[in-house]
Amino acid sequence: MPSKILVFAASLRTGSFNACLADLVAWRLEEDGASVTRLDLGAYDLPIYHGDIEANDGVPEPAMKLHEQFRNHDAIFIASPEYNANVSPLLANVLAWVSRIPENGGMAAAFGQPVFALGSASPGGFGGYRGLMALRNMLELQLGARVLTAMVSVPQAHEAFDEGGNLVAPFPKKMLEGMLASITEVTR
Ligand SMILES: Cc1cc2nc3c(=O)[nH]c(=O)nc-3n(C[C@H](O)[C@H](O)[C@H](O)COP(=O)(O)O)c2cc1C
Incomplete structure (x- = not known):
């Protein structure tokens, strides 16, 4: 059976560089024979996390649906933009809500079962790498996730992709290949 891999970008911006990275990773994993959910x-309309919303109305339905997606995949690739050397507010909010679901195996099913792979694209020189370290901390230290060592960061993202959506510069390309090989190895 092909491995099931969930791929998403933590940016909703039109023309998002992280969406480009997620598209590339999804396409390459499909080429390698995986079953990819992009x-x-x-499509998951979530309020900003607020304890009163949780106490009064429970966890919103879109978070339950995301939990289902997380737990039903062997691996999850997140293309995560860096905001102030940290994760995007969008991603922090998604992870907060999904972590609040005790049903259906709770955190262990959503974060402990799939393997996580991380990438980031940024117009800046660090390629979002600092944000990836913050995300790794959150996933590993609090959420109990296994995060692959190999990550991909794409600096100067505005000029990093060619017309076919492939990476141009040698170093991000090498990081991408290492990360894809690692995902394939652990999910085989
Ligand atoms: C509030 C804010 C903070 C940002 N902080 C960083 C940062 O710390 N490091 C960085 O490389 N880029 C930073 N950026 C730039 C984003 O990386 C850039 O807007 C990027 O294109 C966002 O990802 P996207 O293209 O997938 O939407 C920041 C942008 C905003 C709006």
């Missing part, structure tokens, strides 16, 4: 976070 998820659009824009």
Whole structure:
């Protein structure tokens, strides 16, 4: 059976560089024979996490649906933009809500079962790498996730992709190949 891999970008911006990276990773994994779900976070309308919403109304339905997506895949690739050397507010909010679901195996099913792979694209020189370290901390230290060592960061993202959506510069390309090989190895 092909491995099931969830791929999404933590940006809703039109022309998002991280969406480009997610598209590329999804396409390459499909080429390698995986069954890929290219998820659009824009389809999951979530309020900003607020304890009163949770106490009064429970966890919103879109978060339950995301939990189902997380737990039903062998691996999850997140293309995560860097905001102030950290994760995007969108991603922090998604992870907060999904972590609040005790049903259907709770955190262990959503975060402990799939393997996580991380990438980031940024117009800046660090390629979002600092945000990836923050995301790794969150996933590993609090959410109990296994995060692959190999990550991909794409600096100067505005000039990093060619017309076919492939990476141009040698170093991000090498990082991408290492990360794809690692995902394939652990999900085989
Ligand atoms: C509030 C804010 C903070 C940002 N902080 C960083 C940062 O710390 N490092 C960085 O490389 N880029 C930073 N950026 C730039 C984003 O990486 C850039 O807007 C990027 O294109 C967002 O990802 P996207 O193209 O997938 O939407 C920041 C942008 C905003 C709006």
